[in-house]
Amino acid sequence: MSRYFSIPGLPPSQPEDKPRRLVLPDIHSEAHEAQLGEWLKSREGTPSHQTVGLDPGDKVHFRDATGTDRPAIVIGEERDQHSGAVDLLVRASDPTGSGTYKLRFEGDTDRSMKSTRAKRIYE
16 A cells, blocks of 8 residues: 655655655745745744734733733733834733733744733823
8 A cells, every 4th residue: 555645736745666755845946936935935034023923802811020920911012123122011900900011022032032021001
């Protein structure tokens, strides 16, 4: 019994003269530019840390200045063009204190961000 992988729009993965050998297509070739070009370009280089990746209305938990884990709803985010930091605005409403908080995120490596500060800005 012989197996082969089939990807829509691509030729069979196994050459006919060597049915047991798996040959994957070169996704970087011009033939696949229309299908995969935009995605491949997005994977090049290092990320720019321009967004945290949360949308307004998302439910999150954050750790406030006292170290308490709190539930909140995302309001939006702002990016500081000079420092590259991203401020995430969240609205917390729980027994320990309601209010709007600004969570600051900064890049700690080439591929990740970490929260560096949580500050209450509105009652």
